[in-house]
Amino acid sequence: MNEKTGLKDAGSFWSDRNSIFKVLVFVTMVFNIDTGVFPPVLKQITKDLGIDDIKVAFLGTVTNFGNCAITLVFSPLLKHVPINKLLLTSCLINILCCALITVSFDFYVLATCRFMQGLTMGIFGTYTPIWINRKAPHAS
Numbered sequence: 001m002n003e004k005t006g007l008k009d010a011g012s013f014w015s016d017r018n019s020i021f022k023v024l025v026f027v028t029m030v031f032n033i034d035t036g037v038f039p040p041v042l043k044q045i046t047k048d049l050g051i052d053d054i055k056v057a058f059l060g061t062v063t064n065f066g067n068c069a070i071t072l073v074f075s076p077l078l079k080h081v082p083i084n085k086l087l088l089t090s091c092l093i094n095i096l097c098c099a100l101i102t103v104s105f106d107f108y109v110l111a112t113c114r115f116m117q118g119l120t121m122g123i124f125g126t127y128t129p130i131w132i133n134r135k136a137p138h139a140s
Contacts (some may be wrong), residue, residue: 027091066118074126077119090120
């Protein structure tokens with residue numbers, strides 16, 4: 001216990017921090033697959049689906065809409081759902097959407113999956129600074 005702050009020492013809850021940290025690292029790797037793979041295949045998607053540049057641009061940016069949308073409901077969601085379940089569910093939804101994108105030939109399915117990926121990325125992007133603030137050592 002730190003006498004100045006009255007908080008637990010960082011080493012006293014390392015196992016808790018370590019498990020969430022591993023999840024955050026894994027999720028970052030999964031999200032980087034999406035971020036790195038999608039832009040190079042846009043040309044092929046355009047050709048296969050016969051869509052115009054506006055729809056291609058929409059597919060490229062719809063994840064940002066999902067990112068923004070989740071911020072509106074993240075706080076109430078965090079109050080009612082345990083964070084471990086929320087993070088795991090988000091990761092599984094993201095993986096499912098990645099898989100659906102690989103087999104889909106419908107623009108609306110692709111757009112929905114991309115939006116869902118944005119939602120799940122937003123959950124992790126919003127929670128990561130909260131996790132750092134709560135779990136990081138107070139003395140540095």
